[in-house]
Amino acid sequence: MAVCIYVPYKTLTLNQEMTMKKKVTFTQREPIGSSTYPRPNDEPNLDLINAKLKSSCLEKDRCSTIYVHIPFCNQICSFCGFNKFVKPKDQKEQYVVSLIEEMRMYANTTYVQSLDIQAVYLGGGTPNSLSSDQLQRILNFLTSNFPLSKECEITCESVPTNLDSVVMLKQYGCNRVSTGIQTFNKEVRKEHLKMRQEKEELIQSIEFIQSNFDNFNLDLIYNLPNQTDEVWFDDMETALKTKATHLTLYPLILLENTPFHSDFVKEGKYPIPNQTREIVFFNWSLDRLKKTDLNHCYTSRDWAKKGKHCRYICLNAENNQVLAFGAGAHGYLAGTTYRSHRILENYNSETLDKKRLPLERQCICTKYELMQRYMVMGLRLLKRDMRSFEEKFDINWKEIFYEKAKVMQNSGYIIINDDIIEFTKEGNIWANNVRTYFEEEKSSSVGYTDTVGIGSSGRDHYGSISRIKKD
Known part of the structure; x- marks a missing residue:
């Protein structure tokens, strides 16, 4: 302590x-x-957590956000280290049932009903790897059972496929989309990221998003293998032409238990990413974006048009509470950080069989x-x-x-x-x-x-x- x-x-x-x-x-x-x-390292004390949830939160702590983790992908990207799985449809359905049950347990408490929830973020994994019906049920439960503010920002992460399901969410309040592009370059996408879509397909997907949402983010990664200056410059210029309202730029990170880590480190197929070059990419991007209407750099990786900052990011940075649902999700509630069970079978068992909050670790701060x-x-x-x-x-x-x-x-x-x-x-x-x-x-x-x-x-x-x- x-x-x-x-x-x-x-x-x-x-x-x-x-x-x-x-x-x-x-x-x-x-x-x-x-x-x-x-970091939540301690065994959870469910009696203490449940006791806290029986009373209202302090007025100064009412401002909150919600994070919902969807740990499924249609394919595993080579660089990604998030908690995710490629699972058959029946396991996805069981997870959705468990997720809604977990949300119900929290929603039925005095503490949660006293919150003022100003942003919701559906992340993953890939939320739009679920069916339209499954996403609809999740968001319908959220909007019907939690105290969301009138101007609540609701973001859904996506990949540039199966976008019909994301657009469907508009009627349930989704007003912002974040799409992982990473790079527009065909060779880098195919050889290193194991992503199939080509540049023209990606642009069409973005145009589809733009026609349905006036607020959307694109993720890009710099310092990728074979990403020359020209490739990165083209990535940036292509992204700017899409009229995205927000860009998130990540450096390449070699996380353990990913194909990239194996290729770069264990097998030595490619040179280890060079930090000096990474900083050159970063500085060039910063200077380039300052000359555009995406010139509001509010974190070290997030650029936005005026008034288009991600409210979820800002509210969490301002140390507001985070009500987190789903396998492996990290939350911060009532002075406690916590993490839910990461393994799907354990998560499902806790919520559906044992009928209790699926907490695996906590830290009472x-x-x-x-x-x-x-x-x-x-x-x-x-x-x-x-x-x-x-x-x-x-x-x-x-x-x-x-x-x-x-x-x-x-x-x-x-x-x-x-x-x-x-x-x-x-x-x-x-x-x-x-x-x-x-x-x-x-x-x-x-x-x-x-x-x-x-x-x-x-x-x-x-x-x-x-x-x-x-x-």
Whole structure:
């Protein structure tokens, strides 16, 4: 358990003053950063969780989001490390029944009904690998049984196939789509990503989305094998021509238990991704997008047109509660981080047979861990107003984190202006390292694939697998 000792930042000791003059230089770029914090490592205490759910939440904690995990894909992409499966139709149907039962358990509680849910995100996996009927039942239950705000943003992830099912969701409130393109290049898609669609098909799919949604995101990956400057430039220009309202740009990450990890690391088929080249791609993209109407860069990987920021991303970064459903989903509710069972059979058994919340791990957070969560999640935003820290914790953020923040400013990664923390251009490159720097040394951080790392010096969670160096 972490112990917090409050030392007023205006009466610092000599050692603390010396620390604040320190500089840190990051050398390994953290590609993702924690998707939740602190890591839920403990056995779940269902009695305690159920007791919390019987009372209303505090007024200041009402703002919330929902995440729904659909762990199915029609095919497994070579780079993907998410919790996902290729399963027959009957297993998908059983999962949908279990998922709705889990949602019902939460929806029937006083705590959840006291929330103000402002964004819903259906992710995966591939949500549109489900049938139209299955997706309809999920979203119909969500919109009918949870306290969604009038302006609730509802996003559904998709691949550029079976889009009819996504469009069908419009009548149930889906108003935003996020599509994984990764690259438009035929050779890279076929040889390395194991994706079948060619550029013309992808553009047609995007046009179909555009004709039905006025707010949609495209995912692209840079630093892929055989992705020359020309290939990446073409990817970017093609994406810009689609009139997408939002772009998410990821660096290639070699996650364990993926075909890419096997090809690059175990079998040595391709050179390990070069970080210097990755940063060149990143800087070029940043400069290019600044000249377009997609010039609102609000995280280190998200660019949006004015007013088209992903509300789900922003609300989670602002440390609001996340009600997460589905196998392997991570949530944050009533001061507790949690993860549901990842294995489908266990998840189904907990919800349908045992009729209980399918929690596999939890962490009942201390006040200090909640403060850390505020920093780790909040610094996903490139400009963070810290005044809400005092509203949540009854203490100024500088009393707790000014020392570390000052080190980051000395190092050229952030600028502190009263209660505003803003990343510099250099800090944008290393933004996830800055986030990791605020994690507790003895606490485990968690990325999208539950890869564990230590954050005391902002070092890479994925260092052993994404930045492998050969002698």
